[in-house]
Amino acid sequence: MTALTGLLARLRLARTLVTIDTRHHDVAAFAAALFAQGADIVELRDPHAPLAALRTAVEAAQRVAMPLNKLVAVSGDIEVARAVMADVLVGGPDLDPGLAHARLHEYALVGLPASTADDCRHLAESDAVDFALVGPVTLSSGTAGAEADLDLVRVAARQMPLGEVTATPWFALVDSSGSRLAEVVAAGARRAGVMVTGEKDLPLVGRVAETLRHAWQADPALEDFALRVLSNPGPPARFRTAPEPTTW
Numbered sequence: 527m528t529a530l531t532g533l534l535a536r537l538r539l540a541r542t543l544v545t546i547d548t549r550h551h552d553v554a555a556f557a558a559a560l561f562a563q564g565a566d567i568v569e570l571r572d573p574h575a576p577l578a579a580l581r582t583a584v585e586a587a588q589r590v591a592m593p594l595n596k597l598v599a600v601s602g603d604i605e606v607a608r609a610v611m612a613d614v615l616v617g618g619p620d621l622d623p624g625l626a627h628a629r630l631h632e633y634a635l636v637g638l639p640a641s642t643a644d645d646c647r648h649l650a651e652s653d654a655v656d657f658a659l660v661g662p663v664t665l666s667s668g669t670a671g672a673e674a675d676l677d678l679v680r681v682a683a684r685q686m687p688l689g690e691v692t693a694t695p696w697f698a699l700v701d702s703s704g705s706r707l708a709e710v711v712a713a714g715a716r717r718a719g720v721m722v723t724g725e726k727d728l729p730l731v732g733r734v735a736e737t738l739r740h741a742w743q744a745d746p747a748l749e750d751f752a753l754r755v756l757s758n759p760g761p762p763a764r765f766r767t768a769p770e771p772t773t774w
Contacts, residue, residue, distance in 0.1 A: 533635055539752055543717070548570060549575075564736065597614055600616070616637045618639065626654075643681045655694060658697070659699055661698050663675040663698055682698070702730075716741055
């Protein structure tokens, strides 16, 4: 099992989250290719997959991720995360993060979606939430609601400041074309998540990772961020496991 400090450091330093399903003939090879393109976290999201298949996929991806200091996440509920022994759980809006920490292993990390400004505020203030997924930012520029999507990114940047080591890390969810990534970065995002379906999407992952790398390097607020992360390992595990469900 990975130590909490290692998990938190990897999460805080991650920029590119890539979501895939389990329908690949070689999940390990696909995960390795994604990491090679710049993915920092591979999230397995496949609600219709049998638990045995999902666990096999998670284990295969983890074997690739661990030597590379990358992360593997699973999307679902607490019981799914327990069944596959996940280190990182991406929950839905109804997931209780305190209960998740109480039921999962003591080092597990829990992320929740933020689709409103209130969500961003709640997740920023919660001690039980380890990261946030903001968006999705899917509407094309000039369409109704497009600016509201970017406003949510701006709210997230204010509520969860990127340069603060102890602030909640957050990923802006962009569409599968990555067409709005430049706008999302301009609005304040320095981490992003994208869903892919196969090897044809590997160049997209590379473009997303490269764009974020340049934005990260050019941001004065993130100067020496890696050093600060490694110097601040986070709270001891015993404070991360809530004995009772939390409400927020």
